[in-house]
Amino acid sequence: MSNTFLFPVVSPLGPEIFLAAVACCLVIFDSLFKEQRNIFPVISITGATVTTLMVASSKGLGFSGMYNVDGFSVFFKIICLLALIFTVLMSHNHLKVLGVKREGEYYSLMLFACIGMMVMASALDLIVLYLGLELMALSVYCLVGIQKKDKRASEAAIKYFLLGAFASCLFLFGLSYIYGATGTTSLPVVTSFLTGEGIKSNPAFLLGLGLVLIAFSFKVAAAPFHMWTPDAYEGAMTPVTGFMSVAPKAAGFAALSRLLFEAFPALHGNWVLPFEIMIFLTMAIGNITAISQVSIKRMLAYSSIAHAGYALLGLLPGTAQGVSATMNYLFIYLFMNMGAFAVIVLLQQKGLAGERLEDYKGLAKSHPVAAGLMLVFMFSLTGIPPTAGFIGKFNLFVAALNAGYTGMVIWAVIFSAISAYFYLRVVMLMYMHEPQKEVAIVRSGALSAVLVMTLAGVLIIGIYPNDLLHLAGMIFGK
Amino acid sequence: MVYLLFFYFSIVVIGLAYKVISAKNPVHGVLTMLALFFHMAGFYLLLNAEFLAAVQVIVYCGAILVLYLFVLFLVDIKSEVKTGPFIKNGAKLAILSSILLLLTFLRGVKNFSLGPHGHFTIERVQEITHTKAIGQEVFTTYILPFEIAGLILLVAVIGGLALAKREAEGKEG
Numbered sequence: 001m002s003n004t005f006l007f008p009v010v011s012p013l014g015p016e017i018f019l020a021a022v023a024c025c026l027v028i029f030d031s032l033f034k035e036q037r038n039i040f041p042v043i044s045i046t047g048a049t050v051t052t053l054m055v056a057s058s059k060g061l062g063f064s065g066m067y068n069v070d071g072f073s074v075f076f077k078i079i080c081l082l083a084l085i086f087t088v089l090m091s092h093n094h095l096k097v098l099g100v101k102r103e104g105e106y107y108s109l110m111l112f113a114c115i116g117m118m119v120m121a122s123a124l125d126l127i128v129l130y131l132g133l134e135l136m137a138l139s140v141y142c143l144v145g146i147q148k149k150d151k152r153a154s155e156a157a158i159k160y161f162l163l164g165a166f167a168s169c170l171f172l173f174g175l176s177y178i179y180g181a182t183g184t185t186s187l188p189v190v191t192s193f194l195t196g197e198g199i200k201s202n203p204a205f206l207l208g209l210g211l212v213l214i215a216f217s218f219k220v221a222a223a224p225f226h227m228w229t230p231d232a233y234e235g236a237m238t239p240v241t242g243f244m245s246v247a248p249k250a251a252g253f254a255a256l257s258r259l260l261f262e263a264f265p266a267l268h269g270n271w272v273l274p275f276e277i278m279i280f281l282t283m284a285i286g287n288i289t290a291i292s293q294v295s296i297k298r299m300l301a302y303s304s305i306a307h308a309g310y311a312l313l314g315l316l317p318g319t320a321q322g323v324s325a326t327m328n329y330l331f332i333y334l335f336m337n338m339g340a341f342a343v344i345v346l347l348q349q350k351g352l353a354g355e356r357l358e359d360y361k362g363l364a365k366s367h368p369v370a371a372g373l374m375l376v377f378m379f380s381l382t383g384i385p386p387t388a389g390f391i392g393k394f395n396l397f398v399a400a401l402n403a404g405y406t407g408m409v410i411w412a413v414i415f416s417a418i419s420a421y422f423y424l425r426v427v428m429l430m431y432m433h434e435p436q437k438e439v440a441i442v443r444s445g446a447l448s449a450v451l452v453m454t455l456a457g458v459l460i461i462g463i464y465p466n467d468l469l470h471l472a473g474m475i476f477g478k
Numbered sequence: 479m480v481y482l483l484f485f486y487f488s489i490v491v492i493g494l495a496y497k498v499i500s501a502k503n504p505v506h507g508v509l510t511m512l513a514l515f516f517h518m519a520g521f522y523l524l525l526n527a528e529f530l531a532a533v534q535v536i537v538y539c540g541a542i543l544v545l546y547l548f549v550l551f552l553v554d555i556k557s558e559v560k561t562g563p564f565i566k567n568g569a570k571l572a573i574l575s576s577i578l579l580l581l582t583f584l585r586g587v588k589n590f591s592l593g594p595h596g597h598f599t600i601e602r603v604q605e606i607t608h609t610k611a612i613g614q615e616v617f618t619t620y621i622l623p624f625e626i627a628g629l630i631l632l633v634a635v636i637g638g639l640a641l642a643k644r645e646a647e648g649k650e651g
Contacts, residue, residue, distance in 0.1 A: 008621060020629060027636055063622040105640035112633045119626060131626040138630060142637030177586070183593030193593070207586035 012062035012069040012122075015054040015077070016115050022047030023111035030104020037103050041092040041446070044107040045085055048114070052081045055118075065186065066125040071474075073121040075327055076254035079334050080117040083247040084110060086338045086450050090239040090345050093444040098237065098350055100147055109146075110243065113139035117251035121258075126175050126185040129255055133171070133219070136248055137164050144236040144244070156235025163228040167218035174211025181205040187263040194266050206270055212259065213271065219252035222312060223281040226305045233301035238348055238355075241297060242341030245304040249311075250330045257315060257323050268318045275316055276408060282309030283415040290422045295355050296344060299422055300337070303381060306419060307333055313412055314396045317403030324473040325399040329392040331468065335457030336380040336389055342450045343374045346441055354439070360426055362435030370441060371430040373451055380458045382423040383416055388461035395465075480524060487520045508546050515539045526600055529609040 010017070026040060033039055055077045058069050088107060095103060116136030123129035141164065145157025179185055181204050182193045194205075214225060221229040233241045260271070286306025293299040311333070314326030347363075347370065348354035364371040380389035393416065397409045461468055494514040501507035515538040522531035565571065603611050616624050 013622075024632075064619065066622050102640050102643075105636050108636060109633065109640065112629065112636075115629065125623070127620070127623045128626065131623050131630065135626060135630050135633060138633050138637060142633070142640055145641055148641060179593075181591070181593050183595060202589060202591055203586045204590040207583065 008063045009060070010062060012058055012060045012067055015051045015058055016118050018054060019047060019051045019111055019115050019118075022051075023108040023115070026104050026108035026111065030102070030108075038092075040103040040107045041088050044088045044111060047111065048081050048085045048088065052078060052085075055081065061124075065188065066128050067119075067122050068124045069122055072258070072327075073118075073254065075331075075471075076121040076250050077118045079250040079331055080114050080121070080247045083243055083250070083334055083338065084114045086334075086342070086454070087239045087243040087247075089446040089450045090242065090342055091237075092446055093442060094237065094239055094345050094348070097348070097442055098147065100237070102146065106143070106146055109139045109142050113143065113243075114247065117247055117254075120251040121254040123255065123258075124187045126178065126187065126190075130168075130171060130175065132251075133255070134168065136251060137168070137219075140240075140244060140248060143240045144232055146240075147237060150235070152235040153237070154235075156232045160228050160232040163218065167215045167225070170211045170218075171215035174208040174213075174215065177204050177208030177211070181208065187258070191263050191265075194264065206267070209264060209267060209271070210274075213256075213274075216252050216256045216259075217278060220249050220256070220308045220312075221305050222278055222308050223285040223305060224278075226282070226285065229305055230298050230301040233304070234295060234297045238297065238341055238345045241301075242338050242345075245300070245337055245341070246330075246334050249304070249308060250334070253311060253315075253326060253330055257326065260315060261318065261323060265318070272316065272318075275312070276405075279309050279312045279316065279408060280411055282306065282312065283412060287415045287419045287422075290419070293422070294357055296357050296360070296426065297355055299357070299426075300340060300344075303419065303423070304337065306415065307337075307381075309415075310393060310396055310412060313400050313405075313408060316405055316408065317400055319399065319403055321402060321473070322396075322399040325392075325395040328468055329396055332380075332388040332392040332458075332461055335454045335461070336377050336387070339373065339451065339454030339458060340377040340381065342447060342454060343370055343377065346370055346443075346447060346451075347439060348442070349440065357426065357429060358436065359439055360429045361433040363430040363439065366435045366439060367441055373455060374430060375427050376455060376458060378423040378426050380462070382420045384420075386459070386462045388458045388465070391462055391465035483520070484524055487517050487524070491517045491521075504550050505547070508543060508550060511546075512539055512543050515543065526603050527608050527612075529612055 022043065026043060029039065029043070055074055058074070061068055087110060091106070091110075095106065100106070113136050116132045116134070116139065119132030119135065120129060123132055141157055141161045144160055145153055147153040175185070178190065181202055182190050184190060184193070217225040218228075233245065236244060260268075264271075283306055286302050286304075286309060290299050290302035290306065293302060307329075311326050311329050314322040314329065316322065344354060347359060353359065360371075360374070363374070376387060380387035383389045383393040385391075393412075397412060400409050400412075491514060494510050494517065497510045498507050498514060501510060515534060518538075519531040519534040522528070522534055598611055598615075
């Protein structure tokens with residue numbers, strides 16, 4: 001036994017540690033600054049921005065190979081941090097409108113969730129991956145339920161918590177099989193075991209992998225494990241819904257791609273068929289159920305299920321081109337979905353107002369700018385050029401086509417055509433109906449900033465798409 | 479002897495677990511769970527993990543279950559809330575899918591081949607004692623997961639506070 005203890009390499013975790021310190025400060029300041037409630041979003045945004053800059057320059061392996069900061073994880077971490085910044089900007093005014101106290105806890109939970117996602121993106125050890133997942137999930141459960149007086153929020157939080165706990169159990173169960181079959185939790189060692197000893201024929205290992213994949217399907221809300229999504233998305237506060245629909249999903253995809261392509265590349269033939277069925281179901285259920293929704297938040301929840309299906313399409317071929325298309329798509333999805341939720345936040349009052357689709361009738365007459373923004377985001381979610389959504393879908397479909405998954409691409413195109421109905425219905429309601437009642441708008445500088453940034457993201461990526469794809473390809477292809 | 483004990487613990491644990499979820503009275507359920515956790519500790523003892531066995535008894539039986547009991551007494555659940563099933567014929571579907579799941583697991587376990595051992599063989603653990611081995615591993619090799627688990631506990635505290643702290647009603651305007 002070697003009793004010499006080497007201090008682990010901590011520097012790749014610098015951004016996470018910094019963010020954790022900021023999150024702790026927020027909790028302490030909550031009781032120190034009873035009057036100056038405006039400092040919380042300022043501290044959160046400053047902390048998140050500094051962390052983003054630190055992430056961009058961090059690199060290397062930490063903690064004896066358990067933590068890998070490479071271009072791939074940096075890309076996903078930046079998606080999560082941008083989602084965090086957008087959400088904090090949207091939240092400040094919205095918390096006041098809804099009369100939610102506890103700003104310190106609210107923002108610090110959001111920061112902790114983001115740390116969990118960053119850990120998930122970088123984890124090279126299954127235990128670290130699991131703990132990152134739990135850190136993220138626990139924080140988000142609390143964020144969903146933070147409006148205590150709201151019955152829908154409590155119901156959403158309980159449902160999300162129970163199903164999330166169930167998914168965690170499946171994940172751990174799967175891990176125990178993988179651990180039993182390989183004797184290790186370190187992903188690189190698991191990989192070498194797979195290629196070295198031909199454990200492919202060991203069905204226990206496949207069982208473990210299957211359970212882990214199911215757990216991640218829960219997290220990215222892929223059918224048939226999507227049942228929690230509409231209720232949780234509808235009950236949570238709108239900024240939190242926006243956050244949930246982008247950031248945990250990106251983290252889930254990061255961990256999923258790392259598992260499938262770095263750890264288990266040899267098993268591609270084993271998971272491709274269940275994956276195809278899952279993608280088909282996800283796109284079908286998401287797009288078809290969205291048609292019958294009357295609440296715009298529920299509609300966007302089903303749309304986010306459908307988008308998870310498109311993003312999974314990029315993972316299907318198991319090629320670098322496919323993964324970079326998925327990364328690219330998630331980055332674009334960040335802008336368009338956050339933008340759409342920011343418009344909802346703009347219109348939302350206490351209670352149900354601003355959440356029903358009929359509130360959007362005639363919006364173009366009463367608030368032309370808000371309607372115009374919603375138009376762009378809806379076009380982008382449908383995938384109409386020149387918005388970014390078109391580029392994202394186009395790349396995904398090309399990647400799947402190149403790998404020979406023509407049937408899946410045809411289905412994806414059919415389902416996108418169906419999705420045009422419910423996205424464009426919002427546009428139709430806004431532009432072709434007379435306003436029914438006065439819809440008030442809650443203006444704030446921070447919210448305008450989110451709208452400007454997301455709009456810029458959607459349009460710039462839509463018009464100059466090559467740079468982003470090139471970047472994503474460079475990161476994964478190296 | 480070891481196998482006999484293992485079978486005893488396994489059968490009792492499965493039986494008690496069924497009793498926990500089928501008990502009509504929640505207090506009976508919690509108390510059955512107490513017995514369940516004691517038998518779980520037996521598994522750890524069979525695996526030469528005496529430290530984990532002690533932790534299991536102290537933390538789960540001692541702390542967590544008492545908490546459950548407190549919650550039960552405070553919430554005062556008189557009767558179960560009954561709602562209609564979401565899916566018709568749900569019970570039949572559930573039984574069918576459980577059987578399928580069981581067959582899948584059996585197939586997976588049938589050809590199970592155990593992976594290689596790590597540094598800690600049974601003799602090594604017996605030699606340096608389990609408590610020392612687990613301490614060394616947690617605070618050196620697995621220090622990062624240990625720290626992240628610390629953050630998770632912090633989140634649990636903050637989240638619990640945010641959700642449970644009573645808001646000053648008078649101040650709300």
